[in-house]
Amino acid sequence: MGIMQHTPYTPPQWATSLAPIPSHRIRLGQPPTPVHRWKPPGIPDDVSLWIKRDDRSGITMSGNKIRKLEFLFADALEKGCDTVITCGGIQSNHCRTTAAAARPLGLESYLLLRTHEPQATTTLVGNLLIDHMMGATIIPVSYEQYRRRSELMEDLANELRQQGRQPYIIPEGGSNGRGTWGYIEAIQEIETQAKQEDLHFDDIVLACGSGGTAAGISLGSALAQTSWQIHAINVCDDAAYFYQRIDEIFSSLQTPIKARDALAIIDGYKGLGYSISSPEELHLLRDVALQTGVILDPTYTGKAFYGLSRELQQNPERFQGKNILFLHTGGLFGLYDKADQLLPILPAQPLFHWAKGK
Numbered sequence: 001m002g003i004m005q006h007t008p009y010t011p012p013q014w015a016t017s018l019a020p021i022p023s024h025r026i027r028l029g030q031p032p033t034p035v036h037r038w039k040p041p042g043i044p045d046d047v048s049l050w051i052k053r054d055d056r057s058g059i060t061m062s063g064n065k066i067r068k069l070e071f072l073f074a075d076a077l078e079k080g081c082d083t084v085i086t087c088g089g090i091q092s093n094h095c096r097t098t099a100a101a102a103r104p105l106g107l108e109s110y111l112l113l114r115t116h117e118p119q120a121t122t123t124l125v126g127n128l129l130i131d132h133m134m135g136a137t138i139i140p141v142s143y144e145q146y147r148r149r150s151e152l153m154e155d156l157a158n159e160l161r162q163q164g165r166q167p168y169i170i171p172e173g174g175s176n177g178r179g180t181w182g183y184i185e186a187i188q189e190i191e192t193q194a195k196q197e198d199l200h201f202d203d204i205v206l207a208c209g210s211g212g213t214a215a216g217i218s219l220g221s222a223l224a225q226t227s228w229q230i231h232a233i234n235v236c237d238d239a240a241y242f243y244q245r246i247d248e249i250f251s252s253l254q255t256p257i258k259a260r261d262a263l264a265i266i267d268g269y270k271g272l273g274y275s276i277s278s279p280e281e282l283h284l285l286r287d288v289a290l291q292t293g294v295i296l297d298p299t300y301t302g303k304a305f306y307g308l309s310r311e312l313q314q315n316p317e318r319f320q321g322k323n324i325l326f327l328h329t330g331g332l333f334g335l336y337d338k339a340d341q342l343l344p345i346l347p348a349q350p351l352f353h354w355a356k357g358k
């Protein structure tokens with residue numbers, strides 16, 4: 001399927017009990033994303049770790065959100081929409097990916113971005129810089145206002161309708177039933193890769209921020225009756241919140257499967273808070289880059305990998321086995337926001353040392 005093509009969608013046979021089944025998708029990413037063996041620091045010697053590189057699903061359209069947006073943008077186009085509205089944190093990967101996907105499809109994007117200082121000028125860095133480069137209309141909102149995000153997006157949609165536009169609202173993280181199809185479908189991709197490369201995974205571990213990726217991966221695995229167990233490490237809220245959130249997504253797809261039967265949420269690794277990095281997390285993130293060349297992001301995959309390494313050391317019995325697949329869900333641009341914290345812990349290299357003596 002060519003990139004940007006709007007094509008009819010046929011689900012895997014095992015997913016046909018779900019409803020509604022999306023009729024179309026738009027290919028925005030470049031699957032299959034690679035799966036390879038990975039030997040980062042902090043992992044016990046008896047564990048074989050693998051990594052699925054959804055961080056390599058594209059460039060500005062990289063990371064996990066692209067899989068969800070393939071179904072959401074297809075729906076927006078089918079409904080004749082010319083504008084997308086979505087929301088997230090000021091460094092939201094989801095908002096950046098939405099803005100980047102909207103551009104070549106000829107849609108306008110409006111982003112409600114949560115910030116502590118909605119009135120202040122925010123440094124244009126990382127995802128926010130790209131949002132601007134993609135011509136998105138940025139609407140900064142306070143944490144207080146963000147609690148009413150669905151209402152605010154509806155109000156904005158009504159205002160845009162009065163101006164003659166056709167808006168399409170994408171919920172936070174693209175995490176509704178339709179977006180979840182991106183990761184239901186990804187199970188087919190992982191199964192094919194495992195078969196082709198003769199790999200067996202006991203467990204799959206991933207970060208959880210708005211629940212859609214964990215919902216898709218766990219529902220797809222339950223329906224396809226795979227033997228691996230899913231573990232989602234929450235980077236905000238708590239386990240009770242995500243079991244409920246994922247149950248809501250499951251219900252919207254009319255499945256009787258329950259979140260607690262489909263996955264385990266590993267709570268306890270949001271650390272200092274959403275998008276706030278502790279020195280330990282950043283040290284590990286740095287060491288992973290130095291040792292393996294893989295860059296984790298500070299807000300999602302860095303915290304999830306920190307949690308995985310701690311759990312493997314302190315609580316290994318919670319995993320089914322020793323062959324573990326870590327899903328890298330992207331987020332690289334979020335790293336730029338942490339440059340000040342990272343700089344003092346990077347290996348000291350004299351800059352321009354080659355020029356000495358010339």
Ligand SMILES: Cc1ncc(COP(=O)(O)O)c(C=O)c1O
Nearest residue numbers: 093209210211213300329330331
């Ligand atoms: C890089 C990255 N990883 C993981 C997640 C979590 O995915 P989800 O929102 O589907 O739980 C997000 C977004 O929230 C993300 O941007």
